[in-house]
Amino acid sequence: MKITVGIDGQIDEPGLIKLASLGADEFFCGVLPKEWYDIYGSSASTGRRTWMLEHYDDWNKLKKAISVIHSLKKKIIVAFNALSYYEEQYPLLLNFVKISYELGVDALIVSDMELLFRILELNYKIDIHISSESGTYNTATAALFASLGAKRIIFPRHMTIEEMRGIIAGNKNLEYECFIMEQRCPFDGAYCTPVHGWLKSSFCQEDFKRTLHKHLGNERVTVVSPDEYIKWKDNRNLYEIWAMGVNSYDSILMPRDYDIMQCGLCSIKKLAEIGITSLKISSRGFSLQSALSVQLIGKVLRNADFSEAYCKSVRANPGICDMKYMCYYR
Amino acid sequence: MPVSGESYMPGSKAINNVRKLFAEILSPLLEAGSRFIRMYFGVEFCQHLIPTLDELKSVLAIADEKKLDITLVTPYVTDEGLLSLSKLFEYLEKRTKKTEVVVNDFGVLKLLHDNYPHLKPIYGRLMNKMTRMPRFAKQLPQGIKPGQLKAYQRCSLLLPLYKKFLLSMGVERLEFDIVSQGIKMDFSNSQFRASFYYPWTYITTGRVCEIGAMNLSPEKKFDLEASCRRECQQYYVHLFEEECGCTGNCEHKTAASKYIFQKGNTIFMLCEAPQPVIKNLFLQGFDRIVYEPCFPI
Numbered sequence: 185m186k187i188t189v190g191i192d193g194q195i196d197e198p199g200l201i202k203l204a205s206l207g208a209d210e211f212f213c214g215v216l217p218k219e220w221y222d223i224y225g226s227s228a229s230t231g232r233r234t235w236m237l238e239h240y241d242d243w244n245k246l247k248k249a250i251s252v253i254h255s256l257k258k259k260i261i262v263a264f265n266a267l268s269y270y271e272e273q274y275p276l277l278l279n280f281v282k283i284s285y286e287l288g289v290d291a292l293i294v295s296d297m298e299l300l301f302r303i304l305e306l307n308y309k310i311d312i313h314i315s316s317e318s319g320t321y322n323t324a325t326a327a328l329f330a331s332l333g334a335k336r337i338i339f340p341r342h343m344t345i346e347e348m349r350g351i352i353a354g355n356k357n358l359e360y361e362c363f364i365m366e367q368r369c370p371f372d373g374a375y376c377t378p379v380h381g382w383l384k385s386s387f388c389q390e391d392f393k394r395t396l397h398k399h400l401g402n403e404r405v406t407v408v409s410p411d412e413y414i415k416w417k418d419n420r421n422l423y424e425i426w427a428m429g430v431n432s433y434d435s436i437l438m439p440r441d442y443d444i445m446q447c448g449l450c451s452i453k454k455l456a457e458i459g460i461t462s463l464k465i466s467s468r469g470f471s472l473q474s475a476l477s478v479q480l481i482g483k484v485l486r487n488a489d490f491s492e493a494y495c496k497s498v499r500a501n502p503g504i505c506d507m508k509y510m511c512y513y514r
Numbered sequence: 515m516p517v518s519g520e521s522y523m524p525g526s527k528a529i530n531n532v533r534k535l536f537a538e539i540l541s542p543l544l545e546a547g548s549r550f551i552r553m554y555f556g557v558e559f560c561q562h563l564i565p566t567l568d569e570l571k572s573v574l575a576i577a578d579e580k581k582l583d584i585t586l587v588t589p590y591v592t593d594e595g596l597l598s599l600s601k602l603f604e605y606l607e608k609r610t611k612k613t614e615v616v617v618n619d620f621g622v623l624k625l626l627h628d629n630y631p632h633l634k635p636i637y638g639r640l641m642n643k644m645t646r647m648p649r650f651a652k653q654l655p656q657g658i659k660p661g662q663l664k665a666y667q668r669c670s671l672l673l674p675l676y677k678k679f680l681l682s683m684g685v686e687r688l689e690f691d692i693v694s695q696g697i698k699m700d701f702s703n704s705q706f707r708a709s710f711y712y713p714w715t716y717i718t719t720g721r722v723c724e725i726g727a728m729n730l731s732p733e734k735k736f737d738l739e740a741s742c743r744r745e746c747q748q749y750y751v752h753l754f755e756e757e758c759g760c761t762g763n764c765e766h767k768t769a770a771s772k773y774i775f776q777k778g779n780t781i782f783m784l785c786e787a788p789q790p791v792i793k794n795l796f797l798q799g800f801d802r803i804v805y806e807p808c809f810p811i
Contacts (some may be wrong), residue, residue: 222662267643270668301675324621342721342739350593371720377646382655387684392753405526419728424711426736
């Protein structure tokens with residue numbers, strides 16, 4: 185199994201060498217050059233990530249990173265996985281694809297169908313990976329993308345191992361990547377429409393006030409009983425831990441947990457058995473902290489001890505493992 | 515127990531006024547004699563709510579009695595959901611009348627295309643990736659770049675290769691939400707017809723359902739494999755920010771919608787678009803309104 189780690193312009197050559205030495209096999213990143221930023225800002229980005237620090241904003245820096253990564257015999261993938269683009273964006277966008285290709289990028293991550301078809305028309309010898317943001321939740325979707333020329337499917341964040349097993353068994357000619365560490369969104373990326381930006385935090389992390397009511401049908405609503413309210417409020421408190429609301433992670437995470445966040449260490453064996461070929465560390469924007477995740481996965485793979493007890497000891501915060509709310513897979 | 519229209523329940527007024535919204539905003543724009551001609555049945559957001567074949571048959575009987583056409587609405591699905599949908603498709607395929615199916619999943623679109631030529635796919639609003647931001651409801655952010663705004667007002671559905679693909683898959687209708695920043699797309703000569711949903715704009719959705727975990731033990735909560743008790747059919751949550759006196763740094767608070775609701779696994783915003791906005795949509799080629807008298811879940 186390969187370890188695929190998200191990087192950005194913050195990481196330097198020694199940082200890349202360190203990640204590779206810890207076991208990273210592939211690196212993926214986004215690009216947000218000035219000429220794009222000047223017109224579309226970062227919230228209508230070239231990809232799904234919308235903070236400047238999550239990208240490479242300088243082609244020379246990316247060129248250098250590609251050279252380092254290739255010298256280490258590792259691969260580099262560039263994500264152009266915004267959910268949608270409009271016509272006026274295409275000249276710049278396709279120019280960025282062309283530059284990436286000419287710089288020797290090994291694969292592109294794509295979500296939008298128009299972009300997928302336009303890249304295919306270019307006949308570049310480059311692999312296409314279908315983004316987790318495309319929503320491959322079933323066998324038929326994977327078959328469709330396979331028929332269009334995709335090399336790899338990146339599974340969405342919220343899938344069970346059994347669901348992925350079925351899809352892989354039904355489409356054996358593809359590579360499959362799934363999330364293993366860091367940055368699990370509460371909602372489904374393919375169907376989440378607010379942009380990150382324009383608010384203090386992402387929409388899903390906004391600290392809204394909330395009230396619970398009962399819907400009796402049509403326009404009839406009413407209040408809930410105190411018991412229902414208490415049950416909901418208790419559930420809400422636990423959901424905030426699951427969704428890693430700011431208050432919860434500031435309370436229960438140890439400093440090293442911030443560098444790992446959600447995790448699937450103890451599922452690695454099962455993921456290998458079903459045919460997952462790459463484990464994704466979703467660390468764009470946090471490339472300087474990603475070494476710990478790579479190190480922990482590498483340790484589990486090298487020791488070939490996939491037991492829950494061992495993985496728990498590697499994660500080193502048994503309390504959050506027992507809670508199960510930071511697990512990618514249960 | 516007090517029911518309906520209680521002003522102390524924040525947000526309830528909005529729900530109480532959906533029909534009024536229809537009567538005051540939408541109705542005057544419709545041609546005299548316009549009537550409901552079609553019933554949308556099913557669910558867009560959760561495969562646990564896919565209707566059974568018996569439920570579908572009951573609704574088809576009602577539709578026939580009321581002389582309404584029927585559109586089956588489907589969510590994004592895993593293989594388990596595909597199986598549930600296939601049972602409904604098998605039945606609908608045999609009907610004399612060609613039935614519309616709203617698809618919100620590439621796999622469902624492929625399934626229809628490959629196996630059910632008698633069913634007519636409609637490209638649902640979840641396949642439409644336009645930005646939906648409650649924060650834009652009353653005012654766009656200061657400092658928004660013209661290019662950014664254009665990107666928010668458009669999506670890729672009418673671009674040539676995507677369009678060719680959709681037409682090859684039998685899609686002739688695309689569906690939209692009304693979004694606060696406006697839709698700058700024209701369907702008049704696009705080869706597609708277009709619908710918009712009114713007045714509930716969906717914002718985001720996810721397979722992990724907060725309210726669906728309410729009656730589960732802590733170890734089963736928020737687990738994809740756990741079964742809910744369909745709490746979404748009972749409760750809703752109103753999300754709001756408290757007003758503040760600040761007029762500078764809190765621009766987003768005054769600009770944001772006050773009518774954001776979570777029902778089940780999905781967050782919706784009540785559309786507050788004034789009449790001219792909707793009138794313009796008709797001029798842009800929208801020829802179907804999917805009216806939702808209550809939460810679409």
